[in-house]
Amino acid sequence: MPDAAPLVQVRHVHKFFTRGSERVDVLQDLSLDVPAAEFLGLMGPSGSGKTTLLNLIAGLDSPSEGLVRVADKEISAMSEAQLARWRTRSVGFVFQFYHLMSVMSAFRNVELPLLLLPLSAAQRKKQVLAALDIVGLSDRIHHKPGQLSGGQQQRVGIARALVTDPMLIVADEPTGDLDSKSAEEILDLLQELRTSLGKTIIMVTHDPRAASRADRVLHLEKGRLVNETRAGAL
Numbered sequence: 001m002p003d004a005a006p007l008v009q010v011r012h013v014h015k016f017f018t019r020g021s022e023r024v025d026v027l028q029d030l031s032l033d034v035p036a037a038e039f040l041g042l043m044g045p046s047g048s049g050k051t052t053l054l055n056l057i058a059g060l061d062s063p064s065e066g067l068v069r070v071a072d073k074e075i076s077a078m079s080e081a082q083l084a085r086w087r088t089r090s091v092g093f094v095f096q097f098y099h100l101m102s103v104m105s106a107f108r109n110v111e112l113p114l115l116l117l118p119l120s121a122a123q124r125k126k127q128v129l130a131a132l133d134i135v136g137l138s139d140r141i142h143h144k145p146g147q148l149s150g151g152q153q154q155r156v157g158i159a160r161a162l163v164t165d166p167m168l169i170v171a172d173e174p175t176g177d178l179d180s181k182s183a184e185e186i187l188d189l190l191q192e193l194r195t196s197l198g199k200t201i202i203m204v205t206h207d208p209r210a211a212s213r214a215d216r217v218l219h220l221e222k223g224r225l226v227n228e229t230r231a232g233a234l
Contacts, residue, residue, distance in 0.1 A: 092161030
């Protein structure tokens with residue numbers, strides 16, 4: 001039987017912008033595949049294009065040239081409105097600084113993405129409680145961010161990313177604001193999401209310790225892929 005198509009396909013992608021009469025290339029003729037249920041790391045110096053690549057795969061931006069496909073959708077050909085609808089159901093986002101609403105409880109923060117979907121209050125409650133249970137915060141559902149540690153706030157952020165049951169989770173420096181113990185716990189959790197739930201995870205990081213948890217790490221420099229390392233080789 002032929003191998004299954006990768007979940008993410010990036011083909012000959014360029015991303016550039018103009019500054020006056022000057023063209024600034026952020027990504028240059030970049031192609032890659034991401035299989036389903038892979039934990040992929042993206043590394044590179046500041047300005048290498050790794051966050052731009054993450055944003056293209058997540059549908060937050062569109063390439064200047066080339067193709068980006070996720071599952072059966074060519075997202076690089078979608079309009080802004082189509083991308084917004086696609087992201088709501090298909091992508092979960094984990095950020096370095098959590099981006100939680102300070103006046104809302106953990107429950108309400110996790111519920112926010114579901115408010116964009118045609119679900120009843122009972123359905124939303126069921127999914128929120130399930131997501132908070134997965135990240136080990138069932139006893140903190142009424143706590144506001146200020147009442148939680150940094151690691152617990154990031155767990156809320158991961159529950160929010162999970163709550164719509166997306167096919168893809170993108171994480172931009174998810175351990176960058178955490179102490180080493182909390183960072184290890186968050187990386188354990190991300191690995192568990194891949195192994196137990198089959199989630200595909202793409203993570204941008206500067207930290208070799210975080211990158212070592214990925215199945216594969218792609219290294220970017222000046223908008224190009226320059227190296228690839230596999231688990232255990234970092």
